[in-house]
Amino acid sequence: MALRPPPPPTIDPANPNIWRWEDMGLTLIHNFITEAEEAALINGFHAHESQKPKQPTNFSTKKRISQHFGYNFDYTTFSASPDRYTPIPDYIASILPRLPQVLPGEPFRLPDQLTVQYYPPGSGIPPHVDTHSAFGEALYSLSYGGAVPMQFRPAGPNDARKMRLPKRSLMSTAASPEPSSASSSPRPASSSPPPGTSSLPPSSGTSKKEEEEDPPAWDLILPPRSLLIMTGPSRYGYVHGIRSRKTDVIPVRMLEHLGQVGVTGLGLVAEQDNGEQDTVTPTERAEEDGEGEKVVVAPRRGRYSLTMRTVEFETAGHCECAYPGVCDARIRQEQLEEQRKTAQSNGQCASTPSDASETKTDYTT
Numbered sequence: 001m002a003l004r005p006p007p008p009p010t011i012d013p014a015n016p017n018i019w020r021w022e023d024m025g026l027t028l029i030h031n032f033i034t035e036a037e038e039a040a041l042i043n044g045f046h047a048h049e050s051q052k053p054k055q056p057t058n059f060s061t062k063k064r065i066s067q068h069f070g071y072n073f074d075y076t077t078f079s080a081s082p083d084r085y086t087p088i089p090d091y092i093a094s095i096l097p098r099l100p101q102v103l104p105g106e107p108f109r110l111p112d113q114l115t116v117q118y119y120p121p122g123s124g125i126p127p128h129v130d131t132h133s134a135f136g137e138a139l140y141s142l143s144y145g146g147a148v149p150m151q152f153r154p155a156g157p158n159d160a161r162k163m164r165l166p167k168r169s170l171m172s173t174a175a176s177p178e179p180s181s182a183s184s185s186p187r188p189a190s191s192s193p194p195p196g197t198s199s200l201p202p203s204s205g206t207s208k209k210e211e212e213e214d215p216p217a218w219d220l221i222l223p224p225r226s227l228l229i230m231t232g233p234s235r236y237g238y239v240h241g242i243r244s245r246k247t248d249v250i251p252v253r254m255l256e257h258l259g260q261v262g263v264t265g266l267g268l269v270a271e272q273d274n275g276e277q278d279t280v281t282p283t284e285r286a287e288e289d290g291e292g293e294k295v296v297v298a299p300r301r302g303r304y305s306l307t308m309r310t311v312e313f314e315t316a317g318h319c320e321c322a323y324p325g326v327c328d329a330r331i332r333q334e335q336l337e338e339q340r341k342t343a344q345s346n347g348q349c350a351s352t353p354s355d356a357s358e359t360k361t362d363y364t365t
């Protein structure tokens with residue numbers, strides 16, 4: 001199926017590279033870094049990978065490979081410890097001061113929890129909501145290498161249900177990936193099941209048929225060297241993910257829209273399998289899909305992303321967002337309340353609020 005274009009963005013009249021979806025708090029800035037900076041980031045990733053004290057990285061794997069810098073996040077306590085810190089290399093640190101402050105009126109802290117991910121061609125990340133309570137509102141994600149479409153949809157009742165499953169895992173549901181607790185730890189496989197199709201386990205008593213339809217999703221192409229910024233609804237109330245697939249069927253109108261604002265070279269079809277540069281523009285490859293839409297079938301390339309978040313030390317574990325259905329802090333409160341009620345009905349002491357930080361969940365970011 002062809003990608004579904006996003007709602008029309010507002011293009012910044014002063015800088016056509018900047019696309020905004022103001023009602024969603026979503027921004028995409030094209031050409032945010034130069035090709036030289038992109039090359040430095042890619043070289044830095046591979047140099048760091050080669051220094052890992054383990055067997056050589058298998059780049060032909062289908063799994064994402066990740067590297068963590070800055071504060072290490074501990075998912076058993078749901079907090080970051082100021083004394084567990086992996087130094088941030090220069091090729092990443094130099095990007096941070098250039099990030100736009102997107103929350104006016106709030107003091108701007110440079111992101112201090114950084115995750116670099118390499119997505120081998122065809123791999124993705126399950127649909128998820130990044131953990132609300134652990135990080136500041138603004139999430140930044142810089143893309144480099146190949147382009148990839150990121151899928152967005154408003155979080156729905158199925159997501160809320162899945163986030164309340166006792167054994168939620170990144171493999172199976174709308175959750176909240178990354179970062180994992182230790183720096184450079186391997187991530188779960190990213191390929192299955194396809195986002196949006198995960199079903200509840202039989203023990204939940206809910207059959208696939210009884211599940212409500214997810215709200216419709218749309219795709220945002222993240223070209224290499226672009227910066228995605230999520231705040232507000234897109235940060236707290238939308239699910240985002242990348243489908244695992246070898247090729248994307250891209251409507252030509254999506255490519256033309258990118259071309260109009262000076263974005264060329266998606267990295268998707270820039271190189272042929274024989275390694276030669278491909279001089280044919282993507283739109284020249286267009287064909288019609290079954291519905292008469294002009295599309296380009298573009299093979300996925302290896303893609304890298306640098307996700308930048310700010311750890312909340314002060315307010316860790318709390319969140320007052322408008323999306324309690326998919327809010328980790330609200331879910332923990334609900335669980336505590338249930339435990340308290342159960343304890344009361346069993347005639348035991350109710351648990352104290354301090355249990356909150358120890359509640360065992362397997363939420364990742």
Ligand SMILES: O=C(O)CCC(=O)C(=O)O
Nearest residue numbers: 125130141177178305307
């Ligand atoms: O690869 C990306 O751009 C985003 C990854 C992501 O959503 C995450 O790590 O939470």
Ligand SMILES: [Fe+2]
Nearest residue numbers: 128129130240
């Ligand atoms: Fe995410």
